[in-house]
Amino acid sequence: MSTPANCPNCGAPIRFLWSSAVQTVCEFCHSILVRRDVNLERVGKVADLPPDSSPIQIATEGSYRNRAFQVVGRILYEYEQGGWNEWHAIFSGSSSGWLSDAQALYAVSFAAPIAGLPPVASVQRGQQYNFNGVLYEVTCLTRAHYRGVEGELPFEYWNKDEVLFADLESHDGRFATLDYSDPQPQLYLGEMVEFDSLGLKNLRQFEGW
Amino acid sequence: MSTAPPPQVKSLSCPNCGAPVVIRGFATTLSVVCGNCHSILDAKDPNLAVLQQFQAAERIQPLIPLGTRGKIRGDPYEAIGFQVRTITADGVDYSWAEYLLFNPYKGFRYLTEYHGHWNDVTMLRTLPEVGTSGSRPVAKALGQTYRHFQTADARTTFVLGEFPWQVRVGETVRVMDFVAPPRMLSSETTGSETTWSLGEYIDGRQVWQMFQLPGSPPRPVGVYENQPSPFGANLKEVWMVCLFFLAALLALLLFFNVFASKDRVFSGSYFFSPRAGQEASFVTDVFELKGRTSNVEFSTRTDLNNNWAYFNYALINTDTNQAFDFGREVSYYFGSDSDGSWTEGGQNDTAMVPSVPSGHYYLRVEPEMDANAAGVTYSISLRRDVPTWSYFLIAALLLLVPPIFLTFRSTGFEQARWRESDYPPAVSSGSSGDDD
Numbered sequence: 332m333s334t335p336a337n338c339p340n341c342g343a344p345i346r347f348l349w350s351s352a353v354q355t356v357c358e359f360c361h362s363i364l365v366r367r368d369v370n371l372e373r374v375g376k377v378a379d380l381p382p383d384s385s386p387i388q389i390a391t392e393g394s395y396r397n398r399a400f401q402v403v404g405r406i407l408y409e410y411e412q413g414g415w416n417e418w419h420a421i422f423s424g425s426s427s428g429w430l431s432d433a434q435a436l437y438a439v440s441f442a443a444p445i446a447g448l449p450p451v452a453s454v455q456r457g458q459q460y461n462f463n464g465v466l467y468e469v470t471c472l473t474r475a476h477y478r479g480v481e482g483e484l485p486f487e488y489w490n491k492d493e494v495l496f497a498d499l500e501s502h503d504g505r506f507a508t509l510d511y512s513d514p515q516p517q518l519y520l521g522e523m524v525e526f527d528s529l530g531l532k533n534l535r536q537f538e539g540w
Numbered sequence: 541m542s543t544a545p546p547p548q549v550k551s552l553s554c555p556n557c558g559a560p561v562v563i564r565g566f567a568t569t570l571s572v573v574c575g576n577c578h579s580i581l582d583a584k585d586p587n588l589a590v591l592q593q594f595q596a597a598e599r600i601q602p603l604i605p606l607g608t609r610g611k612i613r614g615d616p617y618e619a620i621g622f623q624v625r626t627i628t629a630d631g632v633d634y635s636w637a638e639y640l641l642f643n644p645y646k647g648f649r650y651l652t653e654y655h656g657h658w659n660d661v662t663m664l665r666t667l668p669e670v671g672t673s674g675s676r677p678v679a680k681a682l683g684q685t686y687r688h689f690q691t692a693d694a695r696t697t698f699v700l701g702e703f704p705w706q707v708r709v710g711e712t713v714r715v716m717d718f719v720a721p722p723r724m725l726s727s728e729t730t731g732s733e734t735t736w737s738l739g740e741y742i743d744g745r746q747v748w749q750m751f752q753l754p755g756s757p758p759r760p761v762g763v764y765e766n767q768p769s770p771f772g773a774n775l776k777e778v779w780m781v782c783l784f785f786l787a788a789l790l791a792l793l794l795f796f797n798v799f800a801s802k803d804r805v806f807s808g809s810y811f812f813s814p815r816a817g818q819e820a821s822f823v824t825d826v827f828e829l830k831g832r833t834s835n836v837e838f839s840t841r842t843d844l845n846n847n848w849a850y851f852n853y854a855l856i857n858t859d860t861n862q863a864f865d866f867g868r869e870v871s872y873y874f875g876s877d878s879d880g881s882w883t884e885g886g887q888n889d890t891a892m893v894p895s896v897p898s899g900h901y902y903l904r905v906e907p908e909m910d911a912n913a914a915g916v917t918y919s920i921s922l923r924r925d926v927p928t929w930s931y932f933l934i935a936a937l938l939l940l941v942p943p944i945f946l947t948f949r950s951t952g953f954e955q956a957r958w959r960e961s962d963y964p965p966a967v968s969s970g971s972s973g974d975d976d
Binding site: 381383384414456468470472504523525526534535536539540 | 546547548549565566567568570616643644645646647648663665666667668669680681682704705706732733734
């Protein structure tokens with residue numbers, strides 16, 4: 332599963348935890364590397380990430396609905412009421428999903444390939460949408476700043492600035508996110524989860540805890 | 541994999557007054573309050589820029605000192621923030637305290653306190669369905685229906701410690717409370733965003749135990765909106781038990797009624813005249829009372845008209861000479877006056893002799909009448925093992941006492957609860973002086 336490669340910028344070895352990763356970040360020189368055929372191309376550099384206190388980190392392991400996962404990357408966002416992490420996790424060693432941590436409120440979601448998503452201009456709080464037979468209501472629109480990436484991602488994601496997210500909730504504990512970072516919106520469907528239910532291992536340590 | 545050092549508690553100085561400021565919530569903290577000069581500082585700014593300074597009418601001491609760790613449902617939490625929020629209703633301010641608790645893994649939860657009433661509050665992880673039931677709003681979440689209690693504008697009036705949001709004194713949010721004791725749902729709306737939280741009523745003594753606080757918690761005053769009723773909790777059970785016993789009692793009654801022998805064990809007809817000068821008393825033949833120890837129903841039927849008679853009875857056991865002595869007066873009068881016809885008394889009498897053992901018995905009878913009376917024809921009949929309804933009735937009434945008492949207390953408690961809501965119960969008749 333590990334594909335040996337070297338950072339085209341600093342020559343450090345790049346080990347992939349997930350063979351399908353499209354993008355990764357060199358741990359040593361923080362270059363953003365994108366796979367082009369068999370080569371790694373340096374497309375940019377990650378600025379120093381602001382201090383954050385997510386207990387999750389790269390290589391954290393857990394399980395969701397009896398599927399083991401491992402965290403391989405993340406996208407960090409900030410907005411006026413704080414920041415949150417979208418941790419990229421690989422489930423059952425192959426499929427890609429997301430474990431988000433917004434001030435220790437956790438959710439697991441997966442990209443849902445649904446066509447005909449509402450365009451950005453039409454989304455408003457209180458609006459309802461039916462995805463896969465479940466009714467969701469827009470509860471929150473968040474204009475966030477992309478602050479950086481770490482590790483392996485399933486797509487190229489680095490030259491972002493301000494991005495808009497619409498959070499939607501159902502009445503039975505499910506949630507959805509409409510991600511308007513790209514011209515083509517992307518839908519993620521998932522649910523809020525309790526920290527304890529994930530059985531997380533290899534967590535970050537906090538002094539005094 | 542990650543090389544970042546473990547986050548640490550930060551000790552800084554207030555840029556305004558120089559007093560020490562501690563940040564315990566790591567990077568989650570957005571605002572921190574200087575406890576000395578009441579400056580609200582930007583925790584994300586390396587220089588802790590002053591965002592707001594507020595005047596506090598009084599220095600409020602949190603009951604749980606900030607920095608104290610407690611254990612809630614098995615997990616350690618540290619009290620890191622404290623705010624007082626106030627609503628004004630009919631010109632009166634009502635304030636409650638909120639303690640922000642933090643665990644870097646499990647996140648945030650709150651303890652709220654109002655007049656000694658505590659709630660353990662967490663963020664709700666689902667969107668409640670708000671509708672109406674009758675004329676009142678209700679919110680449904682996690683399979684439970686919560687009734688709307690009140691809507692109010694709550695403003696932050698005092699803050700200490702740190703917060704994972706941009707806290708400001710004077711900021712107002714619209715709060716809606718829905719209750720299903722011991723739980724409650726609260727929504728807070730600021731601008732366009734609404735957040736929901738779930739509170740569960742807990743005893744102050746539990747809070748003291750969680751945080752190992754010295755002394756004892758303030759005594760709760762009045763009834764809180766989601767305080768579980770000490771009467772309501774088992775009211776249903778008490779009624780169920782009562783109804784069960786009533787049903788059993790009824791079954792017993794039917795059983796006795798069906799299976800009671802009600803045997804006529806003796807009957808005889810006699811004539812008595814006080815003028816005859818004869819010996820009034822006589823004894824009957826011996827008869828047998830069978831079966832278990834049981835009652836004997838004694839019926840006396842007479843042809844008395846505007847007259848009275850007194851019967852001295854003795855039921856005597858020939859085997860043991862045990863005697864059941866008693867007397868019955870029978871009188872029957874009738875006539876008419878300006879109000880019409882009237883009657884008083886009756887020609888017949890029934891008496892119950894309880895707990896008569898089986899055996900051979902005879903009766904000694906001694907009638908008495910006025911010396912001038914013409915006489916009386918009467919018959920005596922005895923029945924064995926007759927069901928007595930009155931005992932069942934008394935038992936049934938006794939059974940009903942606890943649930944009725946409890947229902948009464950429970951209703952009083954619920955009325956005290958809802959008096960503080962947007963839906964005060966109608967004031968009972970007779971009292972006046974409603975404020976308008």
